[in-house]
Amino acid sequence: MIDKLRAMAIFSRVVELGTFRAAAGDLGMAPSRVSEIVSALERDLGVTLLYRTTRQLSLTHEGRVLHTRTQDMLAAAEDGLDAISNAGAxxxxxxxxxxxxxxxxxxxxxxxxxxxxxxxxxxxxxxxxxxxxxxxxxxxxxxxxxxxxxxxxxxxxxxxxxDRLLVAGAEYVAAMGQPAHPSELENWDWIRFSIRPDQTTLTNGDGQSVTVTGKSHLAVNTADALYEFAARGLGVTTIPENLARRGFERGDLVHVLPGWSLRSLxxxxxxxxxxxxxxxxxxxxxxxxxxxx
The missing domain is CATH 3.40.190.10 (Periplasmic binding protein-like II)
Incomplete structure (x- = not known):
């Protein structure tokens, strides 16, 4: 029974990490040994737990059931270990x-x-x-x-x-001219963060808020990409303050409308x-x- 419980835990790790190799690295074992243990578990149970292809692994119905039950088992074991560790140093x-x-x-x-x-x-x-x-x-x-x-x-x-800041590349700002009001940004090219709304709202010290949409033909999914495209003069964008400050220090970026602020995340x-x-x-x-x- 102990060996089967161990095999179940190894199987569950393979499912979590997606490959035998990743699970083996996490567990400090050879990939071939991890594969052997899972195959032996399948033989013992008389079912197929994983569909194997050259590119990926996927769970069978029986594999999903066992993985769920194994997660419950591991959670109970970890709760016990946590309780003991909390009582210790x-x-x-x-x-x-x-x-x-x-x-x-x-x-x-x-x-x-x-x-x-x-x-x-x-x-x-x-x-x-x-x-x-x-x-x-x-x-x-x-x-x-x-x-x-x-x-x-x-x-x-x-x-x-x-905090976030509105930034653009120095050459782009020089070409467009530093705006005096957010409404002027409607004619600017915007580099969008793909999981955020297309509208950007800025607020000045008097509490006045203006929402800008602008035009955009470029969207990315990381803040680093926003930085790099802005630094290369492709438009204006919003990025975390820490990243923006680095761009200011390097001369890659210019703070656009510094008298207006963005809502903090x-x-x-x-x-x-x-x-x-x-x-x-x-x-x-x-x-x-x-x-x-």
């Missing part, structure tokens, strides 16, 4: 975190680093992607979301904010009500909330 375990790629250009990275240094017994696995991840399906314990959440089926907590931690690693998740979220306000 320091928390231990693994925490899987997903966050937008542009977070790497914000102060949250310092908070992540401080958490990792404060709790060396916790193995941190970070996924930085501007493609939203499904926490349940993709196996993440907590996600960082940017923007302003509406209704959510998850537990949520605000952990801070990120809120950062929120979201996690399932019944997290697989509830104790570690709550510890992480509370740490971030304390660090960032």
């Amino acid at each position: 320091a928390p231990q375990g693994e925490l899987r975190v997903t966050a937008p790629a542009f977070v790497t250009q914000t102060g949250l990275m310092a908070d992540f680093a401080r958490f990792a240094a404060t709790y060396p017994g916790i193995r941190m696995l970070f996924d930085f992607s501007d493609t939203p991840r499904d926490l349940i399906r993709d196996g993440f314990d907590v996600g960082i979301r940017a923007g302003w959440l509406q209704d959510s089926d998850f537990m949520t907590r605000n952990i801070g904010y990120a 809120g950062f929120h931690a979201v996690w399932p009500d019944q997290s697989r690693r509830e104790t570690l998740t709550v510890l992480f979220v509370r740490f971030l909330a304390g660090q960032t306000g």
